[in-house]
Amino acid sequence: MNIYKQIFKEIKKYNTIVIARHIGADPDALGAQFAFKNIILRLFPDKKVYAVGNPASRFKFFGNNDRIDDICTNNALLVVVDTPDLKRIDGANPSDFEYVIKIDHHPVIDTFGNIEYIDDNACSTSQLILEFVYANKLQLTKEEAELLFLGIVGDTDRFLHDYTSSKTFELVARLLNETDINFTSLYKKLYHRPLVEVKFEGYIYSNLTVTENGVAYIKLTDKLMKEYGVDSAAAGNMINDLKFVDEIVIWIFLSEDVKSNLIRANIRSVGPYVNELASRFGGGGHIFASGARLKTWEDADKLIEAYDNLMIEYKKLN
Numbered sequence: 173m174n175i176y177k178q179i180f181k182e183i184k185k186y187n188t189i190v191i192a193r194h195i196g197a198d199p200d201a202l203g204a205q206f207a208f209k210n211i212i213l214r215l216f217p218d219k220k221v222y223a224v225g226n227p228a229s230r231f232k233f234f235g236n237n238d239r240i241d242d243i244c245t246n247n248a249l250l251v252v253v254d255t256p257d258l259k260r261i262d263g264a265n266p267s268d269f270e271y272v273i274k275i276d277h278h279p280v281i282d283t284f285g286n287i288e289y290i291d292d293n294a295c296s297t298s299q300l301i302l303e304f305v306y307a308n309k310l311q312l313t314k315e316e317a318e319l320l321f322l323g324i325v326g327d328t329d330r331f332l333h334d335y336t337s338s339k340t341f342e343l344v345a346r347l348l349n350e351t352d353i354n355f356t357s358l359y360k361k362l363y364h365r366p367l368v369e370v371k372f373e374g375y376i377y378s379n380l381t382v383t384e385n386g387v388a389y390i391k392l393t394d395k396l397m398k399e400y401g402v403d404s405a406a407a408g409n410m411i412n413d414l415k416f417v418d419e420i421v422i423w424i425f426l427s428e429d430v431k432s433n434l435i436r437a438n439i440r441s442v443g444p445y446v447n448e449l450a451s452r453f454g455g456g457g458h459i460f461a462s463g464a465r466l467k468t469w470e471d472a473d474k475l476i477e478a479y480d481n482l483m484i485e486y487k488k489l490n
């Protein structure tokens with residue numbers, strides 16, 4: 173049986189369904205999560221469907237996350253979207269559930285689902301949810317279509333990144349034809365930002381260190397971010413903007429997050445794969461877009477050095 177039909181069969185069986193995604197919610201995770209929740213509830217209004225995880229204030233237009241403290245999960249289905257590793261599932265533990273389905277587009281890390289549907293050639297998990305919809309001959313409401321469109325646009329950075337494929341365009345064209353969403357107006361929701369963030373981006377560009385091997389990095393302390401009036405997640409939203417710079421092959425933003433007592437690394441590459449090295453630092457991700465959470469600035473220095481060495485090896489071979 174087609175995997176999407178199999179997933180739909182399991183969804184029909186369960187009265188309680190929890191949909192989880194990764195910590196540090198982004199548009200793709202949220203778009204996939206809330207679209208899936210809304211589709212199930214619309215088709216089966218008597219089911220209880222929860223979308224769990226810590227809310228992301230920047231992206232609250234996707235929907236409000238639910239809490240599942242009081243519900244019994246023993247007989248419930250858990251669907252985990254956009255999350256390859258157990259440690260990054262936000263707000264649910266697969267072992268508490270009767271049945272678990274994973275739908276993801278990251279390279280495999282942990283296996284925790286009874287059904288694991290992974291397509292690491294897909295540009296986004298929202299694309300996979302869209303494939304699920306059409307494979308099961310379902311219709312989308314305008315609101316669901318908007319959520320999935322935002323998810324796809326978020327992860328592809330407006331169809332810029334690798335894994336944006338003809339399939340992506342075919343699916344999105346069908347979505348636009350069938351739901352007639354006003355997609356240009358949606359960009360405002362995703363990309364509008366305060367001037368302080370633009371000034372902060374200016375700081376980053378002016379103060380980047382670029383090694384002779386093509387690794388660019390910047391350390392962003394809590395103090396600096398407070399001076400600029402931006403939050404610790406701000407830099408992460410700007411990382412993709414350095415994709416086409418002559419001197420830069422790998423680039424790393426290191427942002428201090430005092431609330432969580434960690435340093436967040438956003439790592440990107442247009443050369444060597446970066447996810448394996450990220451996982452050695454406790455992180456992970458896609459081959460050209462990875463992340464990690466570090467404990468100290470010494471660890472941050474080690475990470476920079478490791479990527480610089482990776483570039484030295486890469487240059488020898490290319």
Ligand code: AMP
Pocket residue numbers: 194196260278408411437438439454455456457458461462463464465
């Ligand atoms: P980001 O730089 O936060 O946009 O993350 C880029 C990619 O790396 C995403 O696919 C994330 O799922 C993954 N990623 C980010 N942080 C971590 C982490 N701490 N552990 C594992 N994967 C991560």
